[in-house]
Amino acid sequence: MEKMLLVCIMIMVMLASAYGNMEMTLNPNVSDEPKSALDESVIPNNRSEYCEMESINLDSEAEKYVYGTWKVEKHLGFANSYNDASEYPTGQKFIGDEMIINKAFFSSKGLKNYSVYQYELKNPVYEITATCYNSDSFYRLYKIDLPGLNINDAVKVINISDPSTKLSIPLSFFVVNNDRLILLAEATIFELNKLTDETKPQPDN
Numbered sequence: 120m121e122k123m124l125l126v127c128i129m130i131m132v133m134l135a136s137a138y139g140n141m142e143m144t145l146n147p148n149v150s151d152e153p154k155s156a157l158d159e160s161v162i163p164n165n166r167s168e169y170c171e172m173e174s175i176n177l178d179s180e181a182e183k184y185v186y187g188t189w190k191v192e193k194h195l196g197f198a199n200s201y202n203d204a205s206e207y208p209t210g211q212k213f214i215g216d217e218m219i220i221n222k223a224f225f226s227s228k229g230l231k232n233y234s235v236y237q238y239e240l241k242n243p244v245y246e247i248t249a250t251c252y253n254s255d256s257f258y259r260l261y262k263i264d265l266p267g268l269n270i271n272d273a274v275k276v277i278n279i280s281d282p283s284t285k286l287s288i289p290l291s292f293f294v295v296n297n298d299r300l301i302l303l304a305e306a307t308i309f310e311l312n313k314l315t316d317e318t319k320p321q322p323d324n
Contacts, residue, residue: 167251167252167253167256168255168256168259169256169259169260170249170250170251170252170256170257170259170260170276171249171250171251171252172248172249173247173248173249173250174246174247174248174278175246175247176245176246176247177245177246177247177277178247180297181247181275181277181294181297182222183297184294184297184298184300185220185245185277185292185294185300186220186221186222186316186317187219187220187221187313187314187315187316187317188217188218188219188220188313188314188315189217189218189219189220189300189302189311189312189313189314190215190216190217190311190312190313190314191213191214191215191216191217191218191230191302191309191310191311192214192309192310192311192312193214193309193310194213194214194307194308194309195265195266195301195308195309195310196263196264196265196266196307196308197263197306197307197308198261198262198263198306198307198308212232212233213230213232213233213302213304213307213309214309216229216230216231216232217229217314218230218302218311220292220317221317222317223241223242224239224240224241224242224243225238225239225240225243225279226238226239226240227239227288227290230304233304235289236289236290236304238279238281238288238290240279240281240282240288241282242282243279243280243281243282244279244280244281244282244285245277245278245279246277246278246279246280247275247276247277248276248277248278249275249276250273250274250275250276251273251274251276252271252273253269253270253271253272254268254269254270254272255270257272257274263303263308265293265295265301265308267299268295272295272296273295273296274293274294274295275293275294275297276291276292276293276294277291277292277293277294278291279291289304289305290302290303290304291303293308300313
């Protein structure tokens with residue numbers, strides 16, 4: 120009786136061992152070694168699928184970069200949804216014109232070929248109305264193919280309003296990583312080049 124019990128135990132041990140070896144064969148990835156960490160270098164840092172939609176004041180980084188005198192450097196293209204008052208498909212009459220974006224003063228009078236886009240505002244209201252954290256979320260909202268926009272770029276959308284009427288003007292800006300400023304004239308986009316920083320008022324003598 121004891122011998123039969125011993126034989127049964129040995130058979131069970133052999134079956135268990137055989138099952139373990141079979142499982143390792145069917146699942147070659149099963150190992151006692153710790154799993155290697157997931158390679159996150161291929162995963163975008165900014166994974167937000169949609170832009171954040173909230174009207175907030177300009178942050179200090181955006182103010183420092185945006186305030187100054189800007190020159191329209193290059194036509195980048197059009198939105199895929201509609202056209203505007205500029206010359207489709209080139210918009211070349213903007214090129215070389217200048218704009219002033221200061222905390223207490225905004226002027227687009229330098230866009231001399233387009234009366235519809237000429238504004239001069241004292242104490243303009245600047246607001247970040249959307250923040251997009253990658254090129255996909257930006258395109259999803261604006262339907263604009265912005266050349267050079269990458270998967271991890273952060274884009275702040277700045278609207279400008281007349282402080283007396285509270286109405287937005289038909290010009291807005293895309294600030295890319297606080298390192299690049301894009302003019303949006305309704306549906307036409309232009310690269311801007313900074314000529315000077317904001318002129319500080321001189322103290323009275």
